[in-house]
Amino acid sequence: MDTQKTQRTRRKESRPGEILDAAFEEFVEKGFAATRVEDIAERVGVTKGTVYVYFKDKEALFDATARNVGQWLFTAMDQIHLDPATSCRDQLLTFLKEFYRIVANDRKSREILRLMLAEGRRFPGMVDRHYNEFFEPSCRRLQGIVKQGILTGEFRESNVQDMPEIFFGPSLLMTIWSLMFEEQRHFNIERYVAADLDLLMHGLATRPAASLEPIRPPSSQDGL
Amino acid sequence: MDTQKTQRTRRKESRPGEILDAAFEEFVEKGFAATRVEDIAERVGVTKGTVYVYFKDKEALFDATARNVGQWLFTAMDQIHLDPATSCRDQLLTFLKEFYRIVANDRKSREILRLMLAEGRRFPGMVDRHYNEFFEPSCRRLQGIVKQGILTGEFRESNVQDMPEIFFGPSLLMTIWSLMFEEQRHFNIERYVAADLDLLMHGLATRPAASLEPIRPPSSQDGL
Amino acid sequence: MDTQKTQRTRRKESRPGEILDAAFEEFVEKGFAATRVEDIAERVGVTKGTVYVYFKDKEALFDATARNVGQWLFTAMDQIHLDPATSCRDQLLTFLKEFYRIVANDRKSREILRLMLAEGRRFPGMVDRHYNEFFEPSCRRLQGIVKQGILTGEFRESNVQDMPEIFFGPSLLMTIWSLMFEEQRHFNIERYVAADLDLLMHGLATRPAASLEPIRPPSSQDGL
Amino acid sequence: MDTQKTQRTRRKESRPGEILDAAFEEFVEKGFAATRVEDIAERVGVTKGTVYVYFKDKEALFDATARNVGQWLFTAMDQIHLDPATSCRDQLLTFLKEFYRIVANDRKSREILRLMLAEGRRFPGMVDRHYNEFFEPSCRRLQGIVKQGILTGEFRESNVQDMPEIFFGPSLLMTIWSLMFEEQRHFNIERYVAADLDLLMHGLATRPAASLEPIRPPSSQDGL
DNA sequence: TATGAATGAGCGTTCATTCAT
């Protein structure tokens, strides 16, 4: 009994991170408005007041949460390394497969999208940040590869070179599927990725049906 | 007096619909939890209590709202008529262009996605309904066209025939873009649609690059 | 039981006034910060929420309360009628006796001072209002009488003609006494007023000690 | 190291006093309820917990604060020395001028009044103490002078001899003025004191208008 | 002695919902 009551753990350093993780789960599950600060605290095993020791208010907590998960994604994207010595086709494949890997394995990177759509109007800064730090740079990279591929003769010319965002379409669908149906409806990621890449490569290629069987996408441990 | 009463009657009969429209705007703007019943009422020009005359509670109102907008989409999809006498390629193009037309011109059909992601957990029935009435049937239709096209030799065999949902990827991206950035960031729909269809047709086609310039997508009056 | 529960009284018109009265009592007893909105509501016999039907927040309620009581005082002061046909001495006596009457009989007019001192920093507008609507005009009136009295030879010249606020000193002391000691310490108002006026008249008079016994001040029913 | 320790020691010894001073400023500015212990601590440059090392709780801190400032006043009043060899008129003048000097120069002695009115109900002991240690004895002294003056024939008989508190009226008005309007509205203390004493002396005197020009009151360095 | 992380009771405020009219 005594020990119970005295269990006021002291760990200033780890607390913010713990709270941020808990907050992420709650915000993602209920949305900003329906999330109770107390539930977040409970998840961490502290009381309401503790949350306010580290965050000014619920909005600041949400903002920090969004930055926190955003960082994950930005970092992961930055770590997609493309070897300029390889063909543009390979670079494109690598980029997209890596992106699929991220999105398939990391639930956080998927839930970001939900936050974006659900709370973007209340937190426009969050949307801007993701546009500037994730979407725009990624599109630039993709566009670079496509344009280069046209120069080398690997890819045919088409409107795609000015619309690189289109490459994110299929992975987005997979993400949305995951967010909407969760564990309830099965989705064969590997075949889906294969279909996407196969379709894409054939769509972009200069030559007819090159025999480029799509490389296996990474297995998802995250239970998409 | 007569007109008065007639107006009143007409008013009464249309009330639920007016409320549903207002509710849609509010729910879409703020989300379920952050939406105030009073704001919905105000939009219609009635008082809070009136809303409760027609709807049991806020949840019922949301549910009805979701059904209401869903109906729009379901109906629109049902009206995509495909001529079996035309080529599979044309049928596919027609289907996708019609879908783009719907999604580009009708903000409601886009906002549904937001509701789905933001409130799907609270209203799983809504998600199921859309899966059953929109997504699944559409995928079946698409799959049918693809399979048929393979039989006729128009399309090559690929994983795509089992993953028809992939066709929705690019239009989904456009939708998400619209939902996230709204008027703030320009998006050239026509070229985007062209790029999508062009890429797709080349990706699916058996023969190299037949001269199938993508038909102009419908102009959007909706200001995506 | 049923009647109890159904006793949702409906009286939009009288509510604000009732609440203002209750708020006054609470604010005066506990101060702004320590007053609970719920206690105010309870005093009226409604619930917390009802208060917010009529007042935006606690500050607005305080402000309205202050205006409400202030009005009492301003009106009462305006109704002090001085007959210009009478001597300046009589006019001065009348004014002061009337003021004593107000302050002695009306607890509200006394408690205003408490609010002023206790909450003036938080509600500077309230202080300004009282200065402009009560203090300054009253001083002007008093100064007018004194100056006139000097012209007519009733009063001798002195610094007092430029410091009419000094006339409020003794009544202020009585007020403070009341606010501080309430029922606990006896205070003989009548003799106090007599002493004040007597001292004043002798202090102002040109001639020695004219036989001006101070008129009895009004009996206080308010239990100062 | 030595200086360090000495400083520390000195620091420790003076801590309660420092806290009391800080507490006074905060309580006076915000009132008891609205004052945050943390703000007091911050003023001293320590943390919240430290305050609780020296004071049991906020109430105890307030109580100590009130005693502390009260002591100032009590001591100052005790130091008003009256020469029994001088005339009663002079003694009365001396007393009042000294009191004006205290009140005009020492903000604390004025703010006490605010605490008294604002928090008197919560801390009745504070009020009693001031009554017993300041007000009552002062009135006794004043009454003594007046009665003596009547015996010596300096003062005429009047109700004032039983109502010595009236002498505090004008200085109270000055105090209230200061508390309410602070620096915002000018107040000419010297002329005000002159007017008060002049009026008083004429009011009390047996003989007509003795040529007793009021001695200059002490200049106020406190910026009333 | 001093700290500051943690607590939790408490209060202001909101808003879905009810119900008498």
Place this chain on the structure above:
DNA sequence: TATGAATGAACGCTCATTCAT
């Protein structure tokens, strides 16, 4: 059918207080 005054549960946030260090 429509109103809107009233309700009261719920939640964000504050802050006095505690206590292990």
